[in-house]
Amino acid sequence: xxxxxxxxxxxxxxxxxxxxxxxxxxxxxxxxxxxxxxxxxxxxxxxxxxxxxxxxxxxxxxxxxxxxxxxxxxxxxxxxxxxxxxxxxxxxxxxxxxxxxxxxxxxxxxxxxxxxxxxxxxxxxxxxxxxxxxxxxxxxxxxxxxxxxxxxxxxxxxxxxxxxxxxxxxxxxxxxxx
Numbered sequence: 001x002x003x004x005x006x007x008x009x010x011x012x013x014x015x016x017x018x019x020x021x022x023x024x025x026x027x028x029x030x031x032x033x034x035x036x037x038x039x040x041x042x043x044x045x046x047x048x049x050x051x052x053x054x055x056x057x058x059x060x061x062x063x064x065x066x067x068x069x070x071x072x073x074x075x076x077x078x079x080x081x082x083x084x085x086x087x088x089x090x091x092x093x094x095x096x097x098x099x100x101x102x103x104x105x106x107x108x109x110x111x112x113x114x115x116x117x118x119x120x121x122x123x124x125x126x127x128x129x130x131x132x133x134x135x136x137x138x139x140x141x142x143x144x145x146x147x148x149x150x151x152x153x154x155x156x157x158x159x160x161x162x163x164x165x166x167x168x169x170x171x172x173x174x175x176x177x178x
Contacts, residue, residue, distance in 0.1 A: 012062040021046040030173040069131035073109030096159040100139025103169040131172030
């Protein structure tokens with residue numbers, strides 16, 4: 001891909017990464033937070049970032065790397081949290097959740113798409129956190145969604161075991177130019 005892009009004469013490359021490339025032990029994650037991927041997925045993303053960040057500037061190609069935080073919205077996989085909760089509650093099904101104490105940084109996919117398009121058409125380079133920058137607990141988020149249906153009674157917190165990869169807090173500090 002890199003060779004093809006170079007041969008095509010591109011002058012700007014924008015890649016899509018993930019917030020889980022970072023050391024997730026930090027309270028707020030900035031672009032200065034060290035990388036510390038702990039899954040195959042995040043390790044692969046970080047390796048691609050390093051490869052591109054070291055190669056593209058040598059070829060005089062501008063490079064931006066958009067690290068996406070938690071997204072939700074239209075077209076989302078039904079297994080993802082926000083979509084899953086909407087689906088369960090709209091069907092009147094009991095929703096078994098973890099404790100809900102995890103803190104996340106959710107951004108609507110439409111807003112994220114607008115940010116990425118501006119980055120692609122702009123001049124900003126380097127790592128960029130595509131996030132909302134405002135923490136919310138999973139419990140509060142789930143309750144807000146269920147309240148729209150008038151069915152908060154269907155939420156069952158603490159009945160689902162938390163995954164060992166489910167970090168307690170992932171909140172970014174946005175740095176994209178508006």
